[in-house]
Amino acid sequence: MSNSKFLKAATKTDFTGTKVATGAAICLIAAYGMRCYYPTFAKIVFSRRSKKATQLQGGQTKSSDKHQESPASGSPAHSSEPQKYDKANPNVDQNFYKQLRYLIKIIIPNICCKEFGILSLHTISLIIRTFLSIYVAQLDGSIVQTIVQRNVTRFVVQLAKWILLAVPATFINSLIRFLESKLALVFRTRLVKHAYEKYFDSQTYYRVSNLDSRLSNADQCLTEDITMFTSSLAHLYSHLTKPLLDVALMSFTLYRLAQSRGASSKTPTIIAMVVILITAKILRAVSPKFGKLVAEEAHRKGHLRFMHSRIITNAEEIAFYNGHQIERSLLTRCYSALVKQMDLIFYKRLWYIMLEQFLMKYVWSASGLIMVAVPIITATGIREDGSKVEDDDDGGVSERTRYFTTARNLLISSADAIERMMSSYKEITELAGYTSRVSQMFEVFEDVKLGKYQRNTVTKQKPIKTNFERISGSLVQKGVVIDTESTIIIENLPIITPNGDIIVQSLSLKIEDGMHLLITGPNGCGKSSLFRILNGLWPVYGGKLCKPPPTSMFYIPQRPYMSIGILRDQVIYPDSVTDMKAKGITDEDLMNILKIVHLDNIVHREGGWQAECDWKDVLSGGEKQRMGMARTFYHRPKFALLDECTSAVSIDVESKIYLSLKAAGITLLTITHRPTLWKFHTHLLQFDGEGGWRMEELDTTARLTLNEEKQKLEHQLAGMPRMQERLRELCTLLGEDSVLLSSGDIPIPSEDDLAAYEFKNE
Numbered sequence: 003m004s005n006s007k008f009l010k011a012a013t014k015t016d017f018t019g020t021k022v023a024t025g026a027a028i029c030l031i032a033a034y035g036m037r038c039y040y041p042t043f044a045k046i047v048f049s050r051r052s053k054k055a056t057q058l059q060g061g062q063t064k065s066s067d068k069h070q071e072s073p074a075s076g077s078p079a080h081s082s083e084p085q086k087y088d089k090a091n092p093n094v095d096q097n098f099y100k101q102l103r104y105l106i107k108i109i110i111p112n113i114c115c116k117e118f119g120i121l122s123l124h125t126i127s128l129i130i131r132t133f134l135s136i137y138v139a140q141l142d143g144s145i146v147q148t149i150v151q152r153n154v155t156r157f158v159v160q161l162a163k164w165i166l167l168a169v170p171a172t173f174i175n176s177l178i179r180f181l182e183s184k185l186a187l188v189f190r191t192r193l194v195k196h197a198y199e200k201y202f203d204s205q206t207y208y209r210v211s212n213l214d215s216r217l218s219n220a221d222q223c224l225t226e227d228i229t230m231f232t233s234s235l236a237h238l239y240s241h242l243t244k245p246l247l248d249v250a251l252m253s254f255t256l257y258r259l260a261q262s263r264g265a266s267s268k269t270p271t272i273i274a275m276v277v278i279l280i281t282a283k284i285l286r287a288v289s290p291k292f293g294k295l296v297a298e299e300a301h302r303k304g305h306l307r308f309m310h311s312r313i314i315t316n317a318e319e320i321a322f323y324n325g326h327q328i329e330r331s332l333l334t335r336c337y338s339a340l341v342k343q344m345d346l347i348f349y350k351r352l353w354y355i356m357l358e359q360f361l362m363k364y365v366w367s368a369s370g371l372i373m374v375a376v377p378i379i380t381a382t383g384i385r386e387d388g389s390k391v392e393d394d395d396d397g398g399v400s401e402r403t404r405y406f407t408t409a410r411n412l413l414i415s416s417a418d419a420i421e422r423m424m425s426s427y428k429e430i431t432e433l434a435g436y437t438s439r440v441s442q443m444f445e446v447f448e449d450v451k452l453g454k455y456q457r458n459t460v461t462k463q464k465p466i467k468t469n470f471e472r473i474s475g476s477l478v479q480k481g482v483v484i485d486t487e488s489t490i491i492i493e494n495l496p497i498i499t500p501n502g503d504i505i506v507q508s509l510s511l512k513i514e515d516g517m518h519l520l521i522t523g524p525n526g527c528g529k530s531s532l533f534r535i536l537n538g539l540w541p542v543y544g545g546k547l548c549k550p551p552p553t554s555m556f557y558i559p560q561r562p563y564m565s566i567g568i569l570r571d572q573v574i575y576p577d578s579v580t581d582m583k584a585k586g587i588t589d590e591d592l593m594n595i596l597k598i599v600h601l602d603n604i605v606h607r608e609g610g611w612q613a614e615c616d617w618k619d620v621l622s623g624g625e626k627q628r629m630g631m632a633r634t635f636y637h638r639p640k641f642a643l644l645d646e647c648t649s650a651v652s653i654d655v656e657s658k659i660y661l662s663l664k665a666a667g668i669t670l671l672t673i674t675h676r677p678t679l680w681k682f683h684t685h686l687l688q689f690d691g692e693g694g695w696r697m698e699e700l701d702t703t704a705r706l707t708l709n710e711e712k713q714k715l716e717h718q719l720a721g722m723p724r725m726q727e728r729l730r731e732l733c734t735l736l737g738e739d740s741v742l743l744s745s746g747d748i749p750i751p752s753e754d755d756l757a758a759y760e761f762k763n764e
């Protein structure tokens with residue numbers, strides 16, 4: 003605070019003057035009842051809100067719900083409305099404290115950790131800053147006193163002290179900002195590490211998006227929400243701690259100062275308390291549910307991001323379909339939904355901040371004017387202990403000026419501090435929103451790991467009670483999973499989708515080493531689902547499943563995943579180069595593997611093993627499938643689960659690959675629609691698409707004969723509609739009837755008939 007500003011303030015009542023008054027009110031209250039006031043304040047701001055919220059649930063909740071619904075209802079945005087994964091209402095209540103405690107335990111696991119060290123350093127800096135402010139206020143008073151006394155020597159000395167003090171003061175200010183950012187970053191790092199651990203444990207990343215519908219955009223929670231939560235927490239810590247320290251220490255200093263002047267302060271204190279309590283009550287009553295609002299905003303942001311990532315992933319398909327119009331309209335709807343939510347928040351903030359400023363700046367200032375006047379008017383010059391206040395030769399003018407300047411500076415700082423504390427409330431409610439989202443993300447991670455899934459979908463079929471049950475709409479896992487060495491045994495296992503639809507009621511089979519199983523059936527009959535269960539992706543809701551560990555089974559899908567990295571990484575995925583070396587495999591071995599799948603040419607074509615590009619786009623569909631097969635030769639599992647993984651590979655290369663797989667001692671479980679692959683299998687599992695299945699030894703010759711007959715028949719029947727149509731035309735031309743057309747009894751034409759017919763028409 004400069005002296006010119008002080009002189010201005012001392013000579014006329016301006017806005018700064020009113021701040022002095024405000025500060026006086028606050029500090030006198032603080033001086034009288036620090037112990038009882040702040041708990042009351044905290045209670046008003048934090049605890050009582052939840053009580054009131056419960057009382058007002060009917061009215062308040064309804065109104066906020068209306069706001070929540072408004073962006074979607076009756077608007078085109080409705081269809082793009084993100085799914086609400088939870089009905090929890092983030093408020094500053096017991097639940098918020100519970101969630102915050104849970105997250106704080108993660109980010110500060112013990113007092114010896116780095117996070118606690120930075121937090122302590124931050125706290126110390128805040129304390130030092132407060133002491134420096136007090137000292138600066140007192141120094142300011144002394145400088146003004148020397149000016150009034152016209153004592154040049156003392157003035158120069160005090161001014162030098164002032165300048166010297168500026169060095170540590172500015173450093174501490176800068177340090178506080180640095181430590182706040184650092185704190186947010188270390189909190190974030192700790193939380194992200196923990197989240198990644200959970201996300202990649204027990205295939206949680208798959209389960210979260212495929213088996214559970216509560217977290218529709220985990221990527222948003224793992225990035226944006228964690229960042230917002232940690233920066234909001236770190237910011238709030240310094241935003242609340244510093245004002246609290248400021249008010250506590252400055253009030254105490256001011257109280258001591260007032261006592262030394264023998265001023266009365268009881269009546270103004272009571273007035274100030276009443277004003278502050280009423281302000282807090284009003285603000286609490288009208289405060290919008292910022293927590294709920296920002297949580298919804300974050301959710302919509304996540305949905306928008308999800309829609310963008312879908313377009314990037316499926317860009318080629320969309321482009322082929324010319325689907326840009328519909329995709330753009332979907333994106334626009336999502337964006338509009340987000341804008342509506344943001345608008346709602348801005349609008350609510352506009353009125354809330356207006357009221358907050360009105361009460362805290364102007365109403366408080368008006369009351370403060372009374373507070374600052376009372377101690378000066380009622381000053382008796384006799385202290386509480388009965389001693390008299392000694393004045394200087396100038397009749398006490400310089401001493402009163404010093405007192406006024408010091409008090410004024412302390413009061414301004416305290417007023418700022420209390421204003422910051424009060425305005426922090428909306429930041430706390432916003433923190434409640436982020437806390438709710440982040441802690442719910444961890445809750446979902448925990449649940450899916452334990453197999454507790456929640457889906458918003460309606461099942462198409464009724465589950466059968468004997469094998470599996472539902473508790474509150476969720477299927478209960480009653481199946482047994484046992485690890486075996488080299489045999490797959492399935493007993494009375496139901497195949498049930500994540501929606502709860504039963505595809506196969508009870509499946510029993512045994513697959514031993516060297517027993518190559520062909521799996522067939524119509525689309526959607528549950529072939530791939532069986533693989534999902536074998537891999538542990540889908541839960542076992544009933545029966546018994548004995549299977550070798552995941553390292554003994556290798557799954558190759560129809561669209562093999564290409565990882566980010568160099569060419570070598572594609573062949574050895576998901577191993578790293580270190581794993582490869584540990585297994586004693588060299589680049590030469592990899593080249594031999596690529597030769598088996600007829601892909602060795604790409605090493606030269608793409609620029610060697612170290613070549614790095616977007617393999618998803620660089621390799622053709624067939625090449626990607628061959629790469630998938632190459633991985634099987636690299637990993638050499640006991641069982642290879644092949645899910646139509648060679649559908650884009652030429653038949654001759656496919657046959658060579660299958661022969662090599664068998665030669666390598668790998669047991670095949672193949673889903674395919676190609677009869678050319680039958681000969682590589684010994685057994686057949688055939689689903690009928692209606693829940694039934696059949697397991698038998700595969701007689702390829704007999705099956706091929708049947709297949710030939712089927713194809714012949716299909717070919718013959720394919721000509722029927724054309725022949726019928728021609729017969730009708732001839733009848734019309736000749737003006738005659740046909741017995742065959744009128745009776746509908748049309749014989750199936752022979753191959754020769756068809757050939758003759760085709761010939762004639764040509």
Ligand SMILES: Nc1ncnc2c1ncn2[C@@H]1O[C@H](COP(=O)(O)OP(=O)(O)OP(=O)(O)O)[C@@H](O)[C@H]1O
Pocket residue numbers: 212213499500501505523524525526527528529530531532
């Ligand atoms: N994540 C999922 N959530 C809900 N239902 C699913 C899920 N995945 C598959 N389904 C359903 O399970 C059923 C069986 O799917 P599956 O992928 O096993 O079929 P399939 O026999 O392999 O068919 P296709 O020959 O077409 O590949 C389908 O009706 C499908 O809709």
